[in-house]
Amino acid sequence: xxxxxxxxxxxxxxxxxxxxxxxxxxxxxxxxxxxxxxxxxxxxxxxxxxxxxxxxxxxxxxxxxxxxxxxxxxxxxxxxxxxxxxxxxxxxxxxxxxxxxxxxxxxxxxxxxxxxxxxxxx
Amino acid sequence: xxxxxxxxxxxxxxxxxxxxxxxxxxxxxxxxxxxxxxxxxxxxxxxxxxxxxxxxxxxxxxxxxxxxxxxxxxxxxxxxxxxxxxxxxxxxxxxxxxxxxxxxxxxx
Numbered sequence: 001x002x003x004x005x006x007x008x009x010x011x012x013x014x015x016x017x018x019x020x021x022x023x024x025x026x027x028x029x030x031x032x033x034x035x036x037x038x039x040x041x042x043x044x045x046x047x048x049x050x051x052x053x054x055x056x057x058x059x060x061x062x063x064x065x066x067x068x069x070x071x072x073x074x075x076x077x078x079x080x081x082x083x084x085x086x087x088x089x090x091x092x093x094x095x096x097x098x099x100x101x102x103x104x105x106x107x108x109x110x111x112x113x114x115x116x117x118x119x120x121x122x
Numbered sequence: 123x124x125x126x127x128x129x130x131x132x133x134x135x136x137x138x139x140x141x142x143x144x145x146x147x148x149x150x151x152x153x154x155x156x157x158x159x160x161x162x163x164x165x166x167x168x169x170x171x172x173x174x175x176x177x178x179x180x181x182x183x184x185x186x187x188x189x190x191x192x193x194x195x196x197x198x199x200x201x202x203x204x205x206x207x208x209x210x211x212x213x214x215x216x217x218x219x220x221x222x223x224x225x226x227x228x229x230x
Binding site: 035037044045046047049050059060061062095097100102105106107108109110111112113114115 | 123151152153155157159164165166167170171172176206208210211212216217218219220221222223224
């Protein structure tokens, strides 16, 4: 079955960077884009960005441009999310979620990784 | 960027029908998908491609769309349906995606 397994919780100081990984299995790695979504404590889901597995094409949320970098490693079927210049408001659970689309009119995220808690604190 | 608007909270009596709505300009061009999230868990897809259910999702969950509004309907709500529900669609104003603010469903 399709599985996305994320790396463990991280604690960083303000101004530092964090890199979260998402290892995909159970499907052909290059067949599906991968999204990243975050959720601050007690808040809703927020889309961060997406990466294409074949050529690494990326698109980022406007408010994260310049701080967010999405990459992928085809040799290990793993996606990475790196967020730099961390602030306290970046404290959140970060999820990867596999993209599927239909006819350029419909996209959905399934499945999701288990989530990775990133805490930014001095 | 576009926005998707959801009611923050909705309640339903056990066994009754509830509709959760999602409004936004992007829904005139793209279909919404819907996600259920229970406390401490990752979101789970419940409706995709406007009105399709993934395997394993009960048939009491259904989806529809009209104009700028997408709806998730639960017919005969069960206690286990108590959760947060989020809509999502492609953003029509730039190359991105957007989530609604979420609706907290309480089953009474």
